[in-house]
Amino acid sequence: MPRSATVNQEMRERSRERILAAALEVFAANGYEAASISDITTAAGVSRGLVSYYFATKEQLAAELLDRWLDGIAGILTIQGTPDERLAGIIDGALMAAATTLHIQRLAISLMMLPTTHDVFARVEQAKSDRLSLVEDAIRDVFAARGATDPAVEEMLLRATLEGVTVKLAIYHETFPLEAIRRRLYAGYDLPAPVASLPIVSPAVDRLRAK
Incomplete structure (x- = not known):
């Protein structure tokens, strides 16, 4: 059965929050300059494409x-x-x-x-x-x-x-x-x-x- 629009929205919000939490963790550990999108992708446990979907840079x-x-x-x-x-x-x-x-x-x-x-x-x-x-x-x-x-x-x-x-x-x-x-x-x-x-x-x- 297809997911409702509400469920899809909630899943998108959870993914976005997960990425932001991972970014904060990586920035705190490595510093902004040394941190990479790959580091954030790994910390969030999501695909690079998903990170890029929400945050291009x-x-x-x-x-x-x-x-x-x-x-x-x-x-x-x-x-x-x-x-x-x-x-x-x-x-x-x-x-x-x-x-x-x-x-x-x-x-x-x-x-x-x-x-x-x-x-x-x-x-x-x-x-x-x-x-x-x-x-x-x-x-x-x-x-x-x-x-x-x-x-x-x-x-x-x-x-x-x-x-x-x-x-x-x-x-x-x-x-x-x-x-x-x-x-x-x-x-x-x-x-x-x-x-x-x-x-x-x-x-x-x-x-x-x-x-």
Whole structure:
């Protein structure tokens, strides 16, 4: 009996997600430049033709993963509450994303920073420009409501700080004291101390060393 259109669509979506998961795994293990479509095909356990059907180039795979990463950032638009509660939610959301989606964070960092792949990031960022502007404006609104003299500068500084934390966490994953850094960020913005720790493993403050 022929499969229904719904079943066929579900199978296509599963195949596509399997390929994207494999691409992220390969990019994380080998780096974007060294990774090949053949590596991704093997990791996904599918034919090269199927990979090419969904993604004609390695850049398209990276672009799709970055697209989802940027959509994740836009999740702050759903945070509700007072300005202080929203700022705390933005900090916590960024730190949780950094800790729980480290592979995609590393990919985004590498594509942003490497001269050979920066254009890939720039193209995806440009395609998402309108939504990213909404995110920027939401953060600026929070700082404006808190009485900041220059909300735009505060937004840029917060994002730079959180992105710096993400870079350090990516490099020093096993020794980075994320919870202590979180509480210092709260104090720096005169936010009430968090009642509970984030549900992630966070070592005590010592020294950052790669393991």
